[in-house]
Amino acid sequence: VLTQSPATLSLSPGERATLSCRASQSVNTFLAWYQQKPGQFPRLLIYDASNRATGVPTRFSGSGSGTDFTLTISSLEPADFAVYYCQHYYNWPLTFGGGTKVEI
Amino acid sequence: EVQLLESGGGLVQPGGSLRLSCAASGFRFSDYAMSWVRQAPGKGLEWVSYVLNGLRTTYYADSVRGRFTISRDNSRDTLDLQMNTLRAEDSAIYYCVKHVSSWQHFFDSWGQGTLVTVSS
Numbered sequence: 001v002l003t004q005s006p007a008t009l010s011l012s013p014g015e016r017a018t019l020s021c022r023a024s025q026s027v028n029t030f031l032a033w034y035q036q037k038p039g040q041f042p043r044l045l046i047y048d049a050s051n052r053a054t055g056v057p058t059r060f061s062g063s064g065s066g067t068d069f070t071l072t073i074s075s076l077e078p079a080d081f082a083v084y085y086c087q088h089y090y091n092w093p094l095t096f097g098g099g100t101k102v103e104i
Numbered sequence: 105e106v107q108l109l110e111s112g113g114g115l116v117q118p119g120g121s122l123r124l125s126c127a128a129s130g131f132r133f134s135d136y137a138m139s140w141v142r143q144a145p146g147k148g149l150e151w152v153s154y155v156l157n158g159l160r161t162t163y164y165a166d167s168v169r170g171r172f173t174i175s176r177d178n179s180r181d182t183l184d185l186q187m188n189t190l191r192a193e194d195s196a197i198y199y200c201v202k203h204v205s206s207w208q209h210f211f212d213s214w215g216q217g218t219l220v221t222v223s224s
Binding site: 030032034036041042043044047053085087089092093094095096097098099 | 139148149150151154163164165166199204208209210211212214215216217
């Protein structure tokens with residue numbers, strides 16, 4: 001089970017966002033982060049806990065291993081207000097966290 | 105450019121069946137594992153089912169095992185999901201997703217999704 005916190009993060013453009021994902025058991029670094037905007041499919045941001053996917057801006061960074069993971073957005077831009085999901089791929093079944101909504 | 109185009113969604117009564125399809129293009133379909141992921145309206149993401157690229161290895165979420173069957177046709181570059189004994193809680197947008205590789209089980213490409221509504 002992946003637990004994301006907080007459920008909602010209210011911030012202003014330019015601020016730093018710190019999102020947490022906690023696993024009920026170790027998933028090593030087999031963790032990905034996705035961004036989903038309203039009416040769109042999710043977009044891969046981070047894989048292997050800390051590697052940015054192709055085309056992802058450097059303001060997005062991931063860290064952690066084992067059971068505790070963090071997605072950091074160093075300086076929020078208007079396009080970053082969205083819902084973020086973590087997903088483990090350590091074993092089957094694959095699972096997603098419940099999501100964190102980053103709102104203005 | 106990778107494209108995944110789902111079809112087959114719609115309104116079905118509880119206990120009914122539906123078959124979803126996904127047409128893939130822009131990549132060598134037979135080289136990649138594929139999955140279905142769903143999202144109930146206003147809710148989070150749920151992985152549903154997986155099929156390996158060339159072998160007959162499949163996995164299912166507990167919530168659908170025994171009712172859903174995933175399959176693929178590498179000669180036609182298509183991925184299917186046969187859904188039987190549908191329940192109200194199966195109502196969701198169903199996304200066809202491409203794994204990064206056969207052994208890296210996260211997703212780098214998503215379709216636009218097809219909506220399934222189970223209601224009487």
